[in-house]
Amino acid sequence: MSQSLTDFSDLIRSVRESAVHLEMRDGYGVDNEIEGFTAWRQGHRLDPADRGSWWRPWLDLVEEVTGKGVVIRRARIVSEPVSEYIAFEHSGTFTNVAAGEQIRWLPRRRASDLALPGNDFWLFDSRLVQFNVFDGVGRWVHTDQTQDSAVAKLCSEAFEAVWERAIPHEKYVV
Template sequence: MDLEGVLMASITDEEFENLLTGFAHEAVHLETRDAYGTAVELPHMAQWAAGEEDDLRWLQGWCSTLREHVRAGKNVRRARIVSEPLSDYQRWSHSIAHPMVEAGEDIRWVPRRLLSSIAIPGNDFYLFDDRLAVFLIYAGNGLAVDKITSTDPGDVRLCRVAFEAVWKLSVPHHRYEPV
């Protein structure tokens, strides 16, 4: 896709996985939706909704990657913008975040009501090393539709400024009390 001379390109899941493991210094992730419907998560959320135990083994690959990043001195931060009271998805997400936090991902929560005066991109994103933005495109039902990369300095700057503004208002995972 070419928007006014800025090349934006879709990437595959494999290319995205390579970005998640291959960045040099920092990866930041802004989540803005109250619910997602990723194929990996749906069965586990259904278990939670049914009151069944989940050993969270399915998160261990990501947790191992996080530990490797920490050992290499890399920084991984995630800010979750949430409506309160939390959706079922976000209550579940909060309940399973501890292994990722223990592995080294700094996950924080910010109530949407605090962000009325902050400009944020129209889609969730990852920002890698302040050089590459990956916009995550979702359907209305929360299923992932596409991942679009941009190296446009304006996109990178927008993502950095938005992330830091949200981060300033966020609450660390261990202190956030789901409402």
């Protein structure tokens, strides 16, 4: 299934209570395909005082949805020492938090005994699961969605197990 940013925006706007996102890769995309990654490598860092320079339209969407009372939580399982890409993500995550996301990081070594789905996913209102499937170098390949209650339960339990162990963003140091 192919999905545009508009389709995803409409989906997340339809959420009534919660959206959780589990990320389990140490890298996404290829260097030049990730907005801001090359500049970050060259020393550019986002300015906390310059909200206009942050990643739009995602942060606007997060502010809109969380402003309606929806809870958005993201957990990232990462190898340590972290990859260059994860260091890049970590350096800009304060913008997601400022927009209203709650974000935690779980060192991979602390996830060994957890049952986890094979792909990153979003879980919307504990009922709709969207799996994001990537190729071996981290490029998005396609999206699968299901409302199968057993799959939603598996993903919910996996996310909550990760969330419970994970370190809040403001306390996780890369």
